[in-house]
């Protein structure tokens with residue numbers, strides 16, 4: 001009986017630890033990353049930007065962009081890149097669906 005209680009305690013501990021790590025480092029599920037990848041391709045982000053050694057270096061490298069801005073920064077910027085710099089050549093992403101935008105933001109803010 002004591003032994004069973006011990007096993008249950010260990011199981012509970014593992015459960016807590018794995019729950020804790022996903023709370024502290026939330027990562028988007030793979031299908032969201034995949035959908036974001038398709039948006040990046042469709043919108044030609046890599047003709048200007050580089051992500052993990054892929055793409056052009058005309059615009060800032062996005063490989064660690066999630067460390068530079070908080071998650072909530074991305075959507076308003078992506079909807080209107082000319083907000084801060086009217087001369088920005090970056091095309092606004094105002095034609096994305098809400099779900100596409102959420103997937104793209106989840107992807108970008110996890111590039112760290």
Ligand code: HEC
Pocket residue numbers: 039040043044045046047048049058059060062065068081082085087088089090091093108
């Ligand atoms: C025509 C070139 C071009 C394209 C295409 C483009 N961008 Fe940009 N982007 C820029 C430039 C230039 C900047 C630098 C800041 C500015 O001018 O607005 C920038 C800035 C950014 C930033 C902020 C960078 C920083 O260091 O703060 C993000 C995030 C970003 N772009 C994401 C994207 C994504 C995602 C796509 C595709 C959906 C995309 N861009 C497509 C030119 C482009």
